[in-house]
Amino acid sequence: MPAPLRFSAFVMNTTSHILHGAWRAPEARQTDFNSLDHWIGLAKTLEEAKFDFIFFADVVGLYDDYQGDWKKFVDSGLQIPSNDPLVLASALASHTENLGIAITSSILQEHPFDFARKISTLDHASNGRVAWNIVTSLSDNAWRNFGYEGITGHDDRYAWADEYVDVVYKLWEGSWDEGALLQDKESGLHADFSKVHKINHVGPRYSVEGPHLVSPSPQRTPVLFQAGSSQTGRRFAARNAEAQFIVSPSPDAARGLIDDTRRLATEAGRDPQDIQFYQGLSFVVGSTEEEAQRKARELDELIDPSTIIAHSAGGIGVDLGFYDLDTPIGKIETEGSQSLGIWLREAVPDREPTVRDLAQLRSRSGRVVGTPEQIADTLAQWRDAGVGGINVINATIPGSYVEFAEQVLPVLRERGLAQQDYTEGSARKKLTGRDRLPESHPAARYRGAFAEVPA
Template identity: 85%
Template sequence: MAQPQPLKFAAFAMNTTSHILHGAWRAPEAQQTNFNDLDHWISLAKTLEQAKFDFIFFADVVGLYDDYQGDWKKFVDSGLQIPSNDPLVLASALASHTENLGIAVTSSILQEHPFDFARKISTLDHASRGRVAWNIVTSLSSNAWRNFGYDGITRHDDRYAWAQEYVDVVYKLWEGSWDDDALIQDKESGLHADFDKVHKIHHVGERYRVEGPHLVAPSPQRTPVLFQAGSSPAGRRFAARNAEAQFIVSPNPAAAKGLIDDTRRLVAGAGRDPQDLTFFQGLSFVIGSTEEEAARKARELDDLIDPSTIIAHSAGGLGIDLGHYDLDTPIGDIETQGTQSTLLWLREAVSDREPTVRDLAELRSRSGRVVGTPEQIADRLELWRDAGVGGVNVINATIPGSYVEFAEHVLPVLCDRGLAQRDYAPGTVRAKLTGRDRLPDTHPAAGYRGAFTTNREEVSA
């Protein structure tokens, strides 16, 4: 039998103060209030690379979550992902101060035209020597859609149809617009690039018309490593066709196994190798030298967490104002066009009855939390790996403390058990994740390689 692979580890962060564990920023040692300071992020990236983390993974939003108790005051009062700065702006600086750390950035199909986005990502992939990943999202808040000129949020499944055209455009630019050997730069002859090997893509679709060519020559990965986070049926179908890594938030290993096994069947149905998709489970850690110390630290964390901000965040993801519902309202009585993964997660966590708003509030505050000694945490991570999880998105309570503590106390135990890498593999971040620099031939983006007519034929037509 093949030896089980080490888990991959990503630091789940956001260019804001209050990301997931709302209220924890009030801890005296917490430095996430320094999110405006570039040195704060450079220091964190260096810490993560020294610990051999695989990625720094930046979440992002382009609008407020929907109202809580009738307005958006709660978000400003508690710092719930506002202010929120653009993570893509940080990426080149982090790349210049690291050599191996993958840099995953979230960008919505809503916020940027695919031609310009493809150009920025290719530029960053060059600058980082192939260490960029893209978390593909469709934006789940009505405020975000209104910020970009729409009346409100597009229906859930329609957003994924939009996302499919978006990725098809960037695939054409990244994979099909330039041949590998098109850039010559021959000073003696003066020939900079071979015209016959640079192609316009002439995309005409329901939402986009893009002529091309791509303005950036092929980067080390061409297409960045592709993350996706949807757990709804439409989201999993999209991931099965496109994603190389999927961020999941299953409530336990058994639920994760069911989701992973089903999604791998979808991957095979899309004509890809089921193992070409790696699942990253979101987890946070409370670490103690003894069980008693870990339990005490968990109680201290609970004292910091603001439950009302937790539920405002969760409600915003659903696209509804849960502040107006009684806590005992069954979730099934609430109709939403927001993220379906939250409802799926809640039903998995409360499997013996219909979950309520109260369950959402109580469970979200401890979602994915692992409490114990380093050895106990390693035991738990083995169960996640046995369920098919290939990576962990490490959610922080404090920055940099959560990651420093994990690196100093847990990672050595994980390395001893073969659950974490001791050093980086060579090559691009895709090579580190999958063993290859470029997407495999079975990925739909690969179908655009060599797919476009030569320019000589166009000129003579």
Template identity: 70%
Template sequence: MSTTPPPLRFSAFVMNTSSHILQGVWRTDEADNINFNSLEHWVNLAKVLERGKFDFIFFADVVGLYGDYDGGYEKYVQAGLQIPSNDPSVIASAIAYNTTDLGIAITSSVLQEHPFNFARRISTLDHASNGRIAWNIVTNGLSNASRNFGFDQLEEHDERYVWANEYADVVYKLWEGSWDDGALLQDKERGIHADPAKVHKIFHEGKRYRVEGPHLVAPSPQRTPVLFQAGSSPAGREFAARNAEAQFIIAPGPEQARALVDDTRARLPQHGRDPHDLRFFQGLNFVIGSTEEEARRKEHELEENIDLDAMIAHLSGAIGIDFGSHPLDTPLGAIETEGIRSVIDWVRESVDGREATIEDLGRLQGRNSRVVGTPEQIADQLELWRDAGVDGINVVNASIPGSYVEFVDHVIPVLQQRGLAQTEYAPGTVRRKVFGDDHLDERHPAARYRGAFTPVGV
């Protein structure tokens, strides 16, 4: 039996906006990020990714502004910080039409669309793509987004995951249980399009939703899309252990990733799943040079183009503090927050010999999970991430398409030579390519809805 580790999986972490993670770099001459409204922009990128045998193009998304910065939202608009931001699901079918193997992962919050209509949209896209759709399941952490959808305030953190579990159950019932296998006949001679005995209403009644059904779309190639999740809090890990097939993480280093992976995998048996039913994709950004000296020079140029104020504004929304009301040299130890304290603690631990400041927070966050070097040095680092239990890499960009063209042209060939990246796509749906089967395995909680709505005796 072979003990050779499988190759890493690769995903491109993008957003239908100009400025996503590394704020300010949209201003550089080589960045085409500002053309995000163009369908050709995304189709061309997808073709680059498919040439590099990437598994997914992974679209992040938000449905609201981050929290106030310096008392308002002007900085977000001025910096293009995830505003304007377009709906990624609208362009998914065009990307699918112009590619053959690339998976298309769409982020959609449980806040933004009723599960009945969302299930219909995803099934339609899965049909249109021949089974290449994935869903990144997120709760909403933005107060502005909550108000955009008529709520007075942001739902309490752990309760958002209770909401997400019910939402997931509704769509599982529709995708897995509403239509039995063989229900769609399309028999022209007998004039029977589908067998009504095999199409079922689901009659879901829960805390937030009442959905009668049936699902309006016949089963798509995957039925349920590949399921991603992107939260690493204890509640987020528990949700991933129950629902996700892949979790997107951003750990500051391999050892921190190992601890997170081990903790989350240990939770899966409580939900009847195998610890290795869940894969982990680490977010990393890369600065690539033909020599280490060239790579360091390019990193220096990148640092000069990053908008530090916008980086801090982005973190303000994530952490829940208006850092814009404090001078850049304010010590982090003087700041009280009920938000994501782990980010502040990580920055304080990373600065030696003095107290870390707000400026350090912005600068170090820009360097977080960055790999700098030659393609060979980058391959060395990716081996360490794989050894720590990471299954895939979500590649963060500085520029589109440049960051991905450079990675595909220079890093992927080295990774392929080392067995760290696939050289060809496997046939079939994206779930079959990555997990070996078109459908969710029997251990996943969605599987219990298969046949659950068939009348007794039928």
């Protein structure tokens, strides 16, 4: 029997994350994002429902301008204010026992030595339940916030990411040998000096002597997520990721992406089955199909098309805020919009698509509407395509997750599509059956690599 799907709750420490405007629903609690109790309550709800992860997205800057400036982001709460999710993580760990805690952190925002120390500390505090979503930051504003003139070129960002992960792998996997921490009260020997090593990393961007200041945590290296969709990004994921977040438009499209990424993993010397793929989906659930469709229409009335456009345009190099919603895409003459136009014409083949179509399609992309049984049918198709997990996008918090837990998960469990209970151990052991990375992962080459380096 195929393995059950894994489920993560896709959230952000902000009001308006993906389905912009849905925060205005009377029952929506996204506006409580400053409240620690809000996040602790959600984490408890997710753990009771046997979700595998609470997955925090994050940004360290605004998206590209809309209508010439950044007013729209503030007006609509489009990922501003946005608080640091890492600060929440230890509190969530202290109120849960099994829920994995996945944190997005960019190579841009923190030096790898300090980041490795924080993650190891958190992995200890959570008994091995930490995951890291590796990102490179896509907005010019983010880069200017850290002293750069603008964003570094795409391939250069991934070269930077290669060195960044190399440094943290050396610290996590190579600086402390197994059995180094003794804490022997009789002899007074706290740790075996011969088993603790400086890494002496010298590279294009970083010079890190070491040693790692934290002894090996339950997982050593956190579970590694990545979401790169370009060819360079997918190669990076194939080398490093244990879970890749995807937003494929259909199961067939997902199957092609998964097969290709697993091929790349094999080329990188890894077991292709060591990568799981998490598809981003949102759900509108009804006791009948008619009720589900009514609720979907009500959600559409809340969603703000212009904010969806402002978010979507952030990565295509054109400010769509200067165009009326009914402007045909063909009239927007830029290199970025040509590729966008191809995508839209495939989605709207019977007429010339407009900017409004972009908003509607983006807001409904990955949306599954129906009864719990119909949703289970759809999720079975995704699993058959090779998808191993679902990153559940919310319209409201906690409502979207409560509804999914109470109405959909029981049906999924009946069909073997969701786990009945947690297994023991770390986040990685729950996913893969082992606490540590396999020997085929590039981080493993640093195990014992520094033992001969003189002090």
